[in-house]
Structures are given as structure tokens and as C-alpha cells.
Amino acid sequence: MLFTAMTLNEMRRIWMQPMVWIVLGITFIILALLFLVLLNNFYAEIQVKFTGVANAPGVTDSVFSPMFFWSAIIGALMMPLFTMRIITEEKVRHQFTLLSSAPISCRLITSSKMLALISIIIVFAILNLLFPVAIMSFVNLDWGKIAAAILGVFLFQTSFTAISLWLAACTQNLIFSVLSSFTVLFLLFVLFISGASTEDSSLFSYLSSFSHLLPSLSGLITGQDVIYFVVVTVLFLSLTVIRLRFKRE
């Protein structure tokens, strides 16, 4: 009951603010523009190029796979704004004392905040789903691939949110809270690029979340990728709990 009340309170604090609606609105517009560009590209170039070719890439591969890749990045870029608000700003405004002086464990505080943040990721996933649903009457879609991609984006964003939550718990500076998360996202992307460019860098590639996102975009969800995302999420949530405890030391 306490956990539910805390999670609902965190969700309320997120969803009652105009910021979440503005950010989601902007990301939706960006995704819509991206979708239109990719769809236009498909009909103008790809479909023409592959006419008559067996197993040619369809709308799912040509439009939704790249779109969901960008959607994962856009979604990851918006999450630090909310982790900053839910934890750093709470500390800056001295509201965190309400939780830290109450008989509640840091684990409960972290879990309720994370669950509230996941509600944004779920809404974001639903927004992503609107695009295939909008054209499902006109084209044949591979719903298995789309489901895998949305699950992949969800896991990617959840793990990155856990990292961002930890970074937000580490600082009392709002700008640093957001910038440090952006830096980590950039670092993960650089690791992915460097891993993809040379064969020797497979460890770098493995460490990057992007490498574990890509298979899902082509419809492949592997146990290895799921475990990677779960481990990263649990690891950084645990670090957040430790950080909140350490705040007292």
C-alpha cells in the first residue's frame, strides 16, 4: 500500500506538470516527421528499386526499423529531464527530506521513482505504436518485428533511465544532472560506433546498449540482450539506492 501510494505520488508529480506533455508532444511531432520522410522514401525509392525482387524489404524493415532506432535515441534524450525533476530537483527544493525523514527504505524510494519513470516510457511506446496502427489498413506489416522493436526500445530506454536516475541522485546541480546523462548516452553511442568499425573492439560494442538494441529492431529478441538490459537496469538502480544511503554518510 505504501509503495503504491509513493509510486502514484511520483506519477502524479510527473504527469501533473506541463513539461511531460510538452516534451512528449515535441517528440511525437519529430517522430511523425521522421515517419513521413521514411515512408515517402520507401514509396519513392526503395519500392521502385526492389520491384520484382523476392523477399524485398517491406514497410516494416524500411520505415519502422530505422524509425524505432531514432525513437530510442529521442526517448533516451528526453528521460534525463524527468530523472532530473524527480530526484535532483526534489533535493534542491528540500522536498527529499520528507522521504528521508519518514520511516521508508531507500530501496522503496528508488523503486517508486523508477516505476513512475517507466510510466513515461510506456506512454512513449504507445506513441510509437500509433504509427504502424495508422497505416495497418493500407499495407501489410510484420507485427512480430514491430513488437520486438518496441520491446527492444522499451528495454533500452528503461536501462538508460536507470543510469540517468543514478546520475541524478549523485548531484544537486540540475544542469549537471541532465548533461551527465547526455554525456553517457553519447559515450554509449561512441562505444557502439567504435565497436562496429573494427573487429578488435567487440568488447566496446558489447558494452554499448545500442549493440543490444539493434537485433530487436530487425525482429530478434535474444536472451543475451534481455539479460544485458536487465543487469544494467538492476545495477544502476542498486547504485542509486547506495547513493541515497551514502548521502547520509
Add this chain to the structure above:
Amino acid sequence: MENIIQAEQLSRKFGRNLAVDNITLTLARGEVLALLGTNGAGKTTTLRLITGELVPTAGSVLINNVDLNLQPCKAKHYLGYLPDTPPLYGDFTVDEFLRYCASLRRIKKSSLSSRIKQVKDFCELQAVSRRLIHKLSKGYQQRVGIAQAILHQPAAIILDEPTTGLDPGQILEMRDLIRSLKSDAGVLLSTHQLNEVEQVCDRVQLLKEGTTIFSKNIDELKRSNKIRMRFAGAIPLNELNKIQQIVETVKVTENIIDINATGDLDMLKNKLLAQSQSENWGLLEIYDMRETLEDIFVTQILHTKH
């Protein structure tokens, strides 16, 4: 009286800086204890150590005989805390906020509404219960802060500079509120307002650079034990020393003397006046030399150099 808070030899370091150094304090039910000191004296840090917001570098805190460090959740059940900045969610109404605080404090659903009503009545928040907290005045926000601190009927209420930033009317109301809190709990507050301590508190502990330099009951402080007498001529020292109630005489000048005495000083003054008339001592003045908190503060804090 039963001790609710028992803090023993608390110390806290921030890097190399020793913010709190070996502070011991106790708080009993029905008592208001003030931590008094200048800015940076260690008042807030001491309160944060007692509420479990910070872990002491050395020492221990028992809240209702529960060790705060070993069983923080259990110990925090007995505490209500209002920090110097009230921990409020501005975009909540007073009712919504108190309901949330009640759930954090695990107040049973069956008694939730009645308890919130009681607290709102007590803190006079009924009129603003549906207003957003950020739209309330500083005084009302402070009241909401106190309401969240007493909602779960804690045995000890800790208030960090509760009257800072309030206007004179709000300060008086807040003092009344603090006085009424001690009927059910012990109240520990920090302040640098000397008159506040004299009006509201039962006991004062003076802090300087993280250490206790003075601790006394306010009643004891208010009770004068010193009389000053001024004579036209010589001081009748022999006669004064014969009076049993007089413990010590200190000659200030050739015709001024300070007397330390025990028992009822009004009776002693009457006796001295009568004797002066009958024996023609040439007494010009006789008055109490009460040491005020301000005197103590000035001598102990401002004039003491380390």
C-alpha cells in the same frame, strides 16, 4: 520524566571540518528544548544527526530507546521533523499533501480522515485545505510543515528555526503553536532568537563551534539569585555576613556590593530593607541582578575568544 531523545557524545565531520563536536543532549516528553547559537554553530547539523538525515562520525542517538543507526525506520516512527525549509510539494493542495504524508507515515485508512481533520484544526489549516501549497503565505506553509511533522503523533517533534521568515503576527501564532505541541510530545527546536527561547522553551542548550558551552533550565535562569545594593557610605559587611541566607558577598566598589543568596529573594530584600532602616545603613538602592539569556549569549558567544 521519560527521555524521548537521548543523544550521546555526537560528533560529525565534513571532510576536515568538525561541524559537531561531542554534543550530548536529552529531550523529555512535555519539554521544549532550544538549541541556541549563531549561524554555523552546528544547530542544524545536530538536528539532522538526531533525525537520521546524517550519520554521526561518533556517538549514538536513541529515540524512544531505539537506536537510530541500527533501526532507522523504527526510530523514525517516533520523530516528526520540520527542517528550516519545509519539505512541501507546492503543486499539491493542503489536503492532498497531508494525505500523502499520512500514507508515508503508515497511518491506518480507518483513522486517516479524522487524524487529518484534527491536525488541520490544531494548525488552523481548515480554511486553506483545498488551496495549492505554493499559493499559501509563508506562515501557512510553515503551518503545513508542522502539520506533516505532527500528523503521526510522534513522541518527539524537531523544528529547525520554525519562525524564520515569518512576520511578527505569524511569529506569535507559531510560538503559541509550539507551546501547545509539548502537551503530547517533546519538542526540540533550533533558533537564534533569544526572546523566543525565553518565551517558548523550558531548557536551553547554547552551541558554539559545534560544542555545548552552556545548558540550563529557563526557570532557573529566570530565578534571580543575585542582589545588588548601593550605600551612601561604607558597606555594613559584618552585618550582611551574619545573615544566613546570604551565601557570598562580592564588593564591586567602595559602596556597591553584590550578594549571592539562596531561598526567596523577595523575603531577603524586605529583611535587608527593614534592617537598613533600623540600623541606619544608608541604603540608597537594592535590586535584582538577574542574568538574562542575552547576557549569557553576549558573554559566552560574542566575548569568548578561542
